Amino acid sequence: MSAPVVEISGLNKWFGQTHVLRGVDLTIAERERVVVLGPSGSGKSTLIRCINGLEPYEEGTLKVAGVDLAGPRAEAVAAKRKTGMVFQSFNLFPHLTVLENCTLAPIWVRKVPRRQAEAEAMAMLERVKITEHARKYPAQLSGGQQQRAAIARALAMHPEIMLFDEPTSALDPEMVGEVLEVMTELAQGGMTMVVVTHEMGFARQVADRIVFMDAGEIVESAPPTEFFTAPKSARTREFLSKIL
Amino acid sequence: MSAPARLRPRSSPFVWLRRNLFATPFDAVLTVSLTVLIAWGLWSALQWAVIDATWVGDSRAACEARDGACWAIVTARWRQVVAGFYPEGHLWRVAAAGVCLAMAVSPVVVRKGWSFALAPLGVVGAFAFLGGGGLLPRVPTEYWGGVFLNFLIGISGAVFALPLGILLALGRRSHLPVIKTLSVGFIEIVRGAPLITLLFMASVVLPLFTPTGVSLDKLTRALVVITLFESAYMAESIRGGLQAVPKGQSEAARALGLDPWRTTALIVLPQALRVAIPAIVNTFIGLFKDTTLVYVIALLDVTGVMRQALADYSWQGLEAEAYVFIALVFWITCFAISRWSARLERAGGRLKEAR
Ligand SMILES: Nc1ncnc2c1ncn2[C@@H]1O[C@H](COP(=O)(O)OP(=O)(O)OP(=O)(O)O)[C@@H](O)[C@H]1O
Numbered sequence: 001m002s003a004p005v006v007e008i009s010g011l012n013k014w015f016g017q018t019h020v021l022r023g024v025d026l027t028i029a030e031r032e033r034v035v036v037l038g039p040s041g042s043g044k045s046t047l048i049r050c051i052n053g054l055e056p057y058e059e060g061t062l063k064v065a066g067v068d069l070a071g072p073r074a075e076a077v078a079a080k081r082k083t084g085m086v087f088q089s090f091n092l093f094p095h096l097t098v099l100e101n102c103t104l105a106p107i108w109v110r111k112v113p114r115r116q117a118e119a120e121a122m123a124m125l126e127r128v129k130i131t132e133h134a135r136k137y138p139a140q141l142s143g144g145q146q147q148r149a150a151i152a153r154a155l156a157m158h159p160e161i162m163l164f165d166e167p168t169s170a171l172d173p174e175m176v177g178e179v180l181e182v183m184t185e186l187a188q189g190g191m192t193m194v195v196v197t198h199e200m201g202f203a204r205q206v207a208d209r210i211v212f213m214d215a216g217e218i219v220e221s222a223p224p225t226e227f228f229t230a231p232k233s234a235r236t237r238e239f240l241s242k243i244l
Numbered sequence: 245m246s247a248p249a250r251l252r253p254r255s256s257p258f259v260w261l262r263r264n265l266f267a268t269p270f271d272a273v274l275t276v277s278l279t280v281l282i283a284w285g286l287w288s289a290l291q292w293a294v295i296d297a298t299w300v301g302d303s304r305a306a307c308e309a310r311d312g313a314c315w316a317i318v319t320a321r322w323r324q325v326v327a328g329f330y331p332e333g334h335l336w337r338v339a340a341a342g343v344c345l346a347m348a349v350s351p352v353v354v355r356k357g358w359s360f361a362l363a364p365l366g367v368v369g370a371f372a373f374l375g376g377g378g379l380l381p382r383v384p385t386e387y388w389g390g391v392f393l394n395f396l397i398g399i400s401g402a403v404f405a406l407p408l409g410i411l412l413a414l415g416r417r418s419h420l421p422v423i424k425t426l427s428v429g430f431i432e433i434v435r436g437a438p439l440i441t442l443l444f445m446a447s448v449v450l451p452l453f454t455p456t457g458v459s460l461d462k463l464t465r466a467l468v469v470i471t472l473f474e475s476a477y478m479a480e481s482i483r484g485g486l487q488a489v490p491k492g493q494s495e496a497a498r499a500l501g502l503d504p505w506r507t508t509a510l511i512v513l514p515q516a517l518r519v520a521i522p523a524i525v526n527t528f529i530g531l532f533k534d535t536t537l538v539y540v541i542a543l544l545d546v547t548g549v550m551r552q553a554l555a556d557y558s559w560q561g562l563e564a565e566a567y568v569f570i571a572l573v574f575w576i577t578c579f580a581i582s583r584w585s586a587r588l589e590r591a592g593g594r595l596k597e598a599r
């Protein structure tokens with residue numbers, strides 16, 4: 001059993017007076033693939049944004065690679081860097097080419113020389129199969145290509161865990177497949193992943209574990225077969241009856 | 245079977261005219277009468293300004309023979325019109341300063357990161373050539389003037405107001421209350437006062453507070469006031485651009501581990517400035533026209549020179565010529581700026597669409 005990449009215990013978060021995360025406990029082991037499901041507004045995005053350090057939280061502990069994100073600043077910053085994030089709306093930098101999108105952080109944050117950064121970025125673009133678009137600007141790419149570029153951009157920072165927040169929700173249906181394929185290959189390559197998605201096929205095939213959230217709580221956490229065939233909680237059953 | 249593709253019907257200039265200018269009898273009457281009116285106006289203007297004009301002469305008496313404009317008021321004093329009372333033997337220094345100013349604006353043509361260093365260098369170079377010191381004899385700023393002074397103040401003001409405006413705009417969004425309050429306070433105070441009053445205050449009020457013996461040069465004071473004034477406007481133009489950059493951009497940058505400074509410098513600002521180009525250029529144009537206000541503190545810019553000429557007995561009564569000339573100088577410059585900015589916008593626009 002390897003050391004956990006993420007350890008969350010008793011996590012509570014409020015937006016103003018809204019209690020958005022209510023005592024979340026979650027441990028994610030190395031190479032584990034976790035899919036987070038739940039109705040809209042249940043706190044899925046907020047949870048993974050906390051793991052990534054984009055959202056502050058009020059109570060509880062959140063450790064990434066053994067480092068408490070609320071601890072000493074320098075260590076926390078280094079720990080946050082071990083997480084890569086892929087957004088629903090891609091958020092590629094429109095004023096930079098795809099290649100520049102992928103080399104920016106390696107050059108400025110990891111201080112890799114430009115040439116090496118470019119070589120590494122090309123390798124990442126190869127993995128997501130868009131090397132031929134390296135010199136184009138994001139606006140010249142299709143949605144699916146943009147999202148794959150965004151995945152490559154995150155991978156270029158050599159994260160220990162990849163977080164995906166509904167990576168296919170903004171895509172036209174015919175482009176969903178190519179992005180899921182890249183994610184599946186990433187999972188097969190041994191990447192630790194947390195994926196918020198509504199793609200049940202992906203959840204079934206790729207996930208080691210499904211975490212079901214509702215109203216800021218983790219209601220159920222189980223391997224996919226068990227989760228889909230024998231859900232324990234009534235709330236899970238209700239959710240599944242709506243979507244399946 | 246599907247409908248066969250046909251060639252799109254051609255539109256001719258004739259069709260265009262019919263549709264846009266002669267669609268109804270009322271349109272036709274309007275078109276014809278406006279055309280006649282405009283043609284008549286243009287013709288009269290041309291007659292006055294060119295055909296019947298007198299181009300050279302040493303006083304307005306030389307123009308008496310013809311009905312048109314008396315451009316002699318400009319040509320007889322062309323040296324002052326261009327460079328004020330700058331010593332005649334040293335006019336090459338004005339030319340050299342002109343080259344420096346061209347260098348200072350070159351970044352908008354070159355559009356490479358390194359070229360922006362040329363802007364402050366160009367301004368400093370222009371002042372060094374004009375002011376002298378060392379090998380070059382000193383020429384005090386009282387002797388500087390003419391159109392050149394407008395360009396000098398306009399370009400230096402722009403070169404310093406842009407970075408200051410960026411800092412103020414960022415300061416206004418800062419999470420640190422002190423910086424935010426200072427930025428907002430400065431912007432709102434400066435924007436609320438007319439430039440002319442600030443120029444007066446700088447030339448009349450400021451010396452009352454500075455220790456005796458320390459006298460800030462008049463031009464320097466004007467330049468400081470104009471730069472600060474324009475930076476407040478610049479800040480608001482840039483703030484518009486900053487607001488147009490979606491939050492997802494800085495989040496993506498932070499998620500990649502970029503610190504707040506790099507996120508701003510590498511991700512947010514480049515996009516914000518691109519969006520803000522029209523507003524920034526608008527501020528530049530305003531700034532350039534505002535340089536004529538320095539005549540109120542007795543600097544002899546092109547308006548000052550022309551007013552002085554009008555005060556001269558031998559040129560009295562030629563206000564129309566003097567002000568038409570000044571208007572033309574500014575109109576041509578501002579039109580050129582606006583055309584160039586349209587080009588920049590198109591170049592930037594190609595990258596902007598999707599995110
Ligand atoms: N920046 C914010 N300010 C205030 N409230 C917020 C903010 N972001 C999210 N919330 C609230 O927090 C709750 C959880 O939001 P979150 O985005 O995490 O849900 P989600 O499970 O990701 O939903 P969805 O499936 O719609 O993306 C919601 O009630 C939402 O309204």
Ligand SMILES: [Mg+2]
Pocket residue numbers: 044045046165166
């Ligand atoms: Mg969400």
